[in-house]
Amino acid sequence: MAKNASAHLETLKTLYRTMVISREADLIEQDYTGRGEAFFHVSGAGHEATAALNPFLGPQDWLHCHYRDKALMMARGITPEQFFLSLFNKDASHSRGRQMNAHMSSPELKVLSLVGPVGNSALQAVGVAAAVKNDENQPVVLCSLGDGMTQQGEVLEALAHAVRETLPVLFLIQDNNLAISTTTKGKTFYQTPEGDAQEFYGIPIHRINGRNPESCLECFEEVVSSMRVDRKPSIVVMNVDRLHSHTNADDHKVYRSPDEIEAVKKCGDPIVNLEIWLKSQGVKDDFFQGMAQNIRLDLKKQASLAQRSGEPAPTRTALKPLPSHLEYTAAEYRGQPTEKSEDNLVMLEALRDVLKKRMADDDRITLFGEDLEDPKGDVFGLTKGLSTAYPGRVKNSPLAESTILGVTIGEALAGKRPVAFLQFADFLPIAYNQIVSELGSMHWRTDGGWQSPVIVMITCGGYKPGLGPFHASSYEALAVHTPGVDVFMPSTAGDAAGLLNSAFESGRPTLFFYPKSCLNDRENATSSDVEKHLIPLGKARIARSGKDITLVGYGNTVKLCLQAAEALAAQGAQAEVIDLRTLQPWDKTAVATSVEKTGRLVVVHEDNESAGMGSEVIAVMAERVTRPFQVRRVARADTYVPCNFANQLEVLPSYKRILETSVEMLGGQIAWKLPPTAQKGYFLVEAIGSSPSDESITVVRWIVKPGDTIKEGDYIADFEADKAAVELKSPISGILEEILVPEGHMVKVGTPVLKVKTGEGEESFKPLTKENPGEPLISGLQLGAPKASQEKVLSTDPKGIVGIQGVACVKGSRVVTNQEISALCPEWEAEDIFKRIGIETRPWVGEGETVLTLATAAARKLLKQTGLTLSDINLILVSTGTPPAHTPSLASMIQMDLNKDETEPLLVPAYDFSSACSGYIFGLKQASDHLKLRPKDRVLLITAEVLSPQTNMADHGTAPVFGDAATATLLLGSGRLGAMKLKVLETALGTHGESGDILKVPSDPKETITMDGPKVYLEAVKYMPQLLTDACHQMGIEPQSLDLIVPHQANQRIINALRQRMKLAEDQVYSNIRHNGNTSSCTIPLCLEELIPQATAGQKWGLTAFGGGFTFGGAVVEVV
Template identity: 35%
Template structure:
């Protein structure tokens, strides 16, 4: 572990000192370098000021500044390599982007919300940076989520170095937005404010970066305030460096982030540490915030004038200007000339940005990039018949999911599989010595994958769901194809932040310049006889409410195999729900269909023909609906048509409409609770668009509006049973 720190006394001295010293650097910066540092710092500040003016003139709609952080960020941008290293910044990082090569005009186009905004096409507010050219990955407003993306990106860079054949594997529209070149020593930069270090994803990212010795530089831009909350309220002891200093494999540096020379030195040391393969680095820069948190905030309400004046004495622009004057690098006239040129550059950039056309309010354009346009998993062309083989043995859903994972990993070296307990053994020597058989998941669906493909491609994650999905986002952005597992749907909730705000949004918020097509496999559902509250949950409607992510929910082995293959090969993120009760059920077993069997998304399966009513369902309700329909036919002669949706987003509206027009009666059944469940949307649309085809009200059958109990006699009442469906069929036919 390497450590370079600034003591409290030194920090106090740096606070009162108006300028840094060249002697603080082991290698003096050239005059030209120092002039460039000042120019970029001043450019960043003046771009901030121009945005503030435009906001006050009501020509833009939001402003948040990077003022006071410029020395730290310019140093990062000049030491690290644009288009070589990878960057996961946060909203204060204007100076970093400018130092990497983004122009002031490009930043101001985002403030305007112009169609030509290269970061988002007017979809994101200002200071949400993105540039594939410079490897600045699209950023959200959520704090610290990007830490896990940086970790995943660093893992991907290392993976491509060790598996060069994977970098050559490209499909869909990957080459439009991915740079899969690898150098072996690239660094992933990630930054956040000191308040964001309270977030769990920050700590999860340190955990993995430390364990895996990943080349990630964590940059804490500590300006003392998270909006109005001072650092000592967010951080025990008020100093994050003291809390993280025992993480192994790290290089640590706590510095005066307003001193450009100290900042350059810190980033040079951190980059050298990471590039040498020693592990991650942590730079804690003490900076200032001379402006309010944003123009929606007024820091005079919670900061006294004396504190604000003390910050002004540490302004990095003033300190760097004094350095240039004291060292004779520029005189007053030279500084004035530089500043005049920058002022004019910013003025012209703002004028061009204000003249730039705004996006057209066209619905088709607004929906563009919610999903991939270049590889459509709903295309009927994907459908392939099962291969005819000599192996006609019927296998379970668990067997055919495992077979699909093996097929796809053999086909595509970019695929990695990870999650909690998915490996055969994290202690690989036990497997090699034959001391253990291996686990391969709590349901054994990944059994044998590590044994065949090695620990580099199949491995266990920490017990942290956000860690799993967040790392997958970073890997997918970098060009890999992660297929990850959340062990139980009941514990998916820590990952919802990553699923809702990051994985599903990456393509749309960046206007199609980035994407993260990961597959997230999730065992789901009840009917387990003792599964209880925390092993029986359904909640698919929460995720079908999230644009940008495909939702798959097969009911049998053959569909699970074909749909999983489509999920892995498509270029969108996919939530792949696997009902635990169906893993090894007799119902739905099938022969192995071959390594290329695929089923398009959004195509329902008609599992029973009928003329009297339509029953729309999915998952574990499919075999229960079949039991109910058979009983209704035996006892009442009712012919029930059953549609298995198979995918919930997209879903097959055409098949539903065709069936309802034929039968004029419809039941929508699902396992989740009745109120606000997935069936409510289907019922509403049927009533809206097929009203004149109906001879009876739309009926819904679902679970009670409560949780699943442990005692089986209670579970049977709470969850919909075949008898409930049977009674519903009979009642609707008699209406």
């Protein structure tokens, strides 16, 4: 305890104020959720005494907090404003609205990101401690837990690892006796049915009373001071009472009696108890008087500002951007193998050398996994020699996959570059919680604030005798389904080295699958300059070019596809073999280009068939490929990999199955001529390896010679396999007739090495060790385009396809705020405007700007983006309700401006049309009709609206609403499929007449806009859903199946009503009206300009609009 009583008292007074701020913030959050303005709240009431730890922490310390640690996080420096921004899921929140409100994060303060699966934090905290243990400023790492989460297996693993490695982690357990409604007394590792435990895994257990915060300081000070010296873990159990329900979605009156609730309120409130204690120490009433009320007033202002702050834009990726040298178009280098095989590296050696060179250049790189240290150096030998070369940086893990992932994620958060090893892909599910909840989501949920660039090395796959269930799976579909991680599976040494370098360069979490059957494959070796190897992400390798059928594989299946392609080539059929290499991202363009050429697609993968990569590849091709094509999958059935090798070859994709499938798709027939067997009375002894991953052996010494009599079990030769030495024992008795492979020669496993003469009737069972179905006898192949009448044909008629290449927008340069509108139109306060219509600012034309200047600027911007000129355009359509004149048309004026530098006029048809706010969708329909007849044309669709000059500033119904903008969209026909970013799939239009009594924009620019807002609202919410539904039904889908709906941005009330009427999720309807206002026919393209750069291929978006007249439109577009 601090000896200075005055300083001690000041510390407690500061603590008291922090606790009151936390409590008042809780109450304000409860108020907002109670009235439906926020949706989720977690109370820290009763847990505020954790803030008593803060005086003993420094900036060097790390905190992994509990979700009730609001007071501690505020004491650390996270502001109430940040809690309120998180409450309302705002753009300025630490997660940009992605995290639930109690799951805070602050990289600047070393407050790690909280996540929903409670207990995950423990292994991360241990990983951080492992990374910073030896820092000179002696940091400690807090891992704050609730009593319920202490029973998570990962928490117990973390405690064990902290003891095993002597790590400075303070496990602070806040015990309120409840895990939501489940009582925990006597059911934890620190309190068993026999009573309180005094230690756990050798860690002494300290106990403090969090109901009396003043009593906690001494324990915290002693524990932290001790940890800074001995660097050992500590456990502190803080007994507290939870004063409120678990969350606003819970009602503790259901499972707590009124007496219990009253008792904890009376005796368990740490703020009340600390106030009593402070007063007993002479603190005057002046200190307390009005504090809570003043704090509450200040917090309410902060909450109100947070509530009115900006909304986040949705993000459609969980990955950080790639550096340019790893993007799809970047150059690659896969090595240049020499003719001397001994100078080349197999995959195992190439991966090891990449790790070795990377570790030499970057001391942040560590390796962690089972059996990695010398002398074993990994069960496959991948890390052999590395722990000797880099002591302390290559460490054996416990047999606990969650620990491997959780610890390395923590190390990465602390700035290390760890590589985690999972011994077999079959153990991936054990670690999957840490992968999907932490590794994949970290960048996304912290908006890049925290990075966890862990590379997870995973051996995978079958095709070797001796492998079976739990040692032969691949699980890549599970990995690919996980957002936020890159997924690789190379088939060659060059790609393995290049992709491992790319994983280090990308700084992104990576699941790196490497097939054990490829590790020692000398046919696909690479050169020794592995430090130069680099592969762009999402770029496939064309392993063999062809024009008749496309075979897509990765990992083990690539060599099977190549083998099938060789057999087809002998019959004149050219198969294109694509090695995906990277599965997330994967090369949609390469596969689509190939299928456009061949019209036949076979996807081959080891993982089981349902929801596998084959399904994904075929689905995307169905969306992208424009010609009719046939598809088939060759994959593992929905079962496990058996150990019986003959059964394994039947269950897994095989050369035989791939070839038979390909021949069938090519309209041919196939039979098999069985392979020859040894002569009667003779037996061929084959080369064996030391393990399933061995590909080849070298004969070191023959212990026998021709003419020797050998018996079954005799020791007859020494081999050197890829992994270890092998003593060959005879599988049969007889006379050695011939040595087929001399000493010093290398051959593949399974090659005959001896010929033995056996007696009559003497037999030895020879187990199957490799696939050998015999010689294929193929006939009747029908090359060229597949017949449309054949089964399993997917067809998209390219003639009717219309697409959007780009959208460019220009807004008025004057930004008008609600304060300015309020000054012009005093009936509305600035805050009322935003609350009623969702608009905060709107663009108006500035000095020298007109509808023509905006429109021309938008067109020029688009032409520059697409690299085109006016001479490349075949039709100009202009939607406008505010043309500068009836004649000439605005379209003609735009055309003249765009062509003014040319000596000769271009006869490009151009005209205006007016459909008010629905104009963009009407324009899409007109452009589509034109392009379906002229598929090689380009149409420039312009929307141009300048409404502010005709706005009545005294009319509160129109003054705040309208903005000025112009947009340009380039539409293409099916003759230019490759340039499309969106496909226009369907449109639906409607109009019913209106005299102008409800909504009118006068032709006389001196007159002002009039609008009956309530009647307009009724028209909008009735017909916008109807027209979008009509467009969807024309395609045979429901609007609820759309990935996103982009409505005309009239006002936020109409957008919200549309969403509610159509029963759509909040994130399914796009809104950017806040800073654009209603720009009439420009609103939808303004949205598209924002959406297209971050779009995901295959998504379908609905567009819907209404406008004066009344006009209505619906459309469906698809991201290419």
